[in-house]
Amino acid sequence: MQSLHSTAILCVNIQHRSSEPEKNQDPSHGASHTEGTSFTKDVELQSNNDGESDAMEKPVLEDPNIVNWEKDAPDNPMNWPSSKKIGVVAVVAFITMLSPFASTMSASATLLIMSDFSSTNQTLSASVTSVYILGYAFGPLAWAPLSELYGRLPIYNICNILFLIFSIACAVANSLGALVAFRFFAGVAASCAITISSGTVTDLYPVEKRGKAMTSMILGPLFGPAVGPVAGGYLAEAKGWRWTFWLITILASAACIISFIFNRETYSYVLLKRKTVSLKKETGNTELRSALDIGRTPRQLFKTSIVRPIRMLYLSPINFLMSLVMAAVPGLTYLIDTYTVYAASVSAAATVFRSLVSALLPLAGNAMYDALGIGWGNSLLGFMAVACIPMPLLFWIYGEWLRNSKRLSRVQF
Template sequence: MTTRPEPKYRPPTWSEVVDLAVAEQHDADIPSNVGSIRNMPLSTVPYQLPESVNHSTMDFDKDIEKGSAPESIASKNEAEEAIEENDPNIVFWDGGDDPLNPMNWTPFRKWGTVIVVSAITFLTPLASSMFAPGVPEVMETFHSTNQMLEGFMVSVYVLGFAFGPLIIAPLSEMYGRLPLYHSCNLLFIIWTIAAAVAPNMSAFIVFRFFMGCFGGAPLVLGAGTIADLISREQRGTAMSLWMMGPTLGPCVGPIIGGFLTQAKGWRWDFWFVVILAGAFFVMSIGLMRETSAPIILERKAKRLRAETGNPRLRSKLASDLSPSDLFKFSIVRPVKMLTRSLICFSISIYVGITYAYLYILFTTFTTVFTGQYGFSGGVAGLSFLGLGTGSLLGQFIFTHYGNRMASERIARGDFKPEHRLYIMAIGGFFIPIGLFWYGWAVQAHTHFMVPIVGTGFIGLGLLMTFMPANTYLVDVFTVHAASAMAANTVLRSLMAALIPLSSQKMYAVLDYGWGNSLLGFVALLLVPIPFLFIRYGERVRERSTVKL
């Protein structure tokens, strides 16, 4: 009987380390399932090192936008790599079929976990806008006429997205994904219950904020979980399933919430979320296991140290970063990105303003379509259909055409990060078109489908802006891409929470035609940004002095 030879461990390539780090939403100098760039041999670096590098000490004085090798690469050579591979004190997988490795789990457990994570991710954005059609009832319940609070009670949820992920991400690196999933899911349920029974407006807003803080966990952890479980060949399918939540959730939520508010009252919007979240929480306890390889191997090394009495045993993926360093990287690096990088700041401003438009619509749709068209509470939720349809179309266009354009450039060997922005440049025109269309259609009291079609153009433009912006930041910052994306997320969440506060006053003064035209003119001023970076982005990166 012949036995299958044990697969030989193959050191990861540079692109594998960076790609997996991006999927797990941390910088590539923090270990992932295939290690980190800290312990990669110098020969794997895919580009010429700058003259400022001291090759003997690998002390880098470089700019993170220039594509130079990261300062955190250790000075290991191939001989040192070989020594580590043969070191009996290194703890790693027991061959290619090690059942501890999440990549070797059964298809049922793998895809069951993906489905649960996707369901939780869908629930988070669903809860952000589900009660939007019930805002007038909330105002009546709490005897408030403050128009600023009317918008803030919706947008405060996304304010939690600006702060929660900064804490959740480093904690997941220290303690694993599973404890963060379970604890955040439970806390999300608790704060949702609190919102459902809130006694006054102030308490309700505070509870909504904490819902957003803990509800953001699957958005931080989901892509990393999928990367832990699914091979690169099948990962696209799983990621598409996971991405449907952030795309559909904010638009499906108001449709459900509109009819539920009419039938049972606004508090039942939150009880509905509690019921779904509770069911998903029970499913997660039954189906989900820890998937982070560094955490699994660290637990294995700890168990072996106890069993053998050998204190020198250590995980191959062990990090030399202290908890304080992880928090510093998670919080300080994004701030530095925003304040020191023209590219990161400009793209984040563009995305932040367009994201704010989304929440301006969320906070005003109910008032517009009930006041201008006489929609009932339930039917008012259907006014979000145009936005959702446009968003789905935008995601399809980017996924199909954006990736194809980049792949063609890569195959020709002349790819630059700026090639990601062609889709964004086109999408930027749809936002002002949609805003002008929607605003003046409402102003003229046209058939209700006319402004809804206009919002479809807005949704199309939003997705064609968001997604290319993220991939551009990944391609520009590579090793530090997660910090750049975190900077983008923090700024856009702050702007989406705060800018809509003035939307009701704006419409009261300018009405819907000129009010949306004002937004459209601002969107027109932003249209040149991707064109400028397509033309001058490479030159900006060559002359920049951004250091972390």
């Protein structure tokens, strides 16, 4: 072999695993879910005059100032005992069920409310229920980004207290206008659990184990609206319409208490940030930084986070179309598996869309039934639901292509 007259430098990355990494790892949960040890070696090959190559291996150590989850770290929510995870999920599921339960409980008492306030305005009558759902369209725009900045737990607790306050205000309202206004703000506060509960599940479970936990979260929005009108109707007839709100107040008080006692912070970004601060104090090393820290100020993070749900709604065809489906049928599990890191934001985007539909449709209900009649009016709603049937199948066939499309890969959420 002839001697080479130039020097060849080759950088070879060697990944060594003692076992296979866990599939579908969420990037938001750091390195604690990857088995084995990884290392990188730079191999420099230099040709000598005899044509022989000398290989010099130089190990490159990871940055010691990066704070990440250790393998099997007990403070990582993914590694919590099952009993602790179930406890957190149960608390959040209860709060999630209470929110839609309160949305429909007063529906059966609408005639009593209108009679008590001597009003015959049909729009105001529908607003008692629909304005609460309208609050769902505004609350998620704040709660989801705030939960991804400051953690899930403080947002849960703040919203539980606000929901309790506005539920009391509804019970003692002395005018129909005041009742409608208080219902709106109660809906804004109640939208918290609907919005960020999926983020809590994503924090606690890997993708292959999320099914059961997500089922408990989805049961709330399905079970609550079904039971609410029945319970509200009997209670309003027996005790008066104000007692429907007093019952909501009692349940909201229970939600506040159990959340303060049993709920825990689950968001890895916040937990790693706390761990970093603690290590800085212990070691005196001010160069330590969280593995999930992207180097932005809180103000920059808030500006990005506050517009993320809207951007996800109109820039992502997956999110927009699945949100359209969710106006009629649930599609939340698909969404949080698609956008794992920003599960709360994608839930917020979907909640905003379906809540706008749910809030505005009742206001048009009387006019629709007057024009079409009961039969064709209900048929129109059925046709809208039928139009959504092909969408899950289309996502099953084309979902991967949409997720990997060049247009979406350039979108930064």
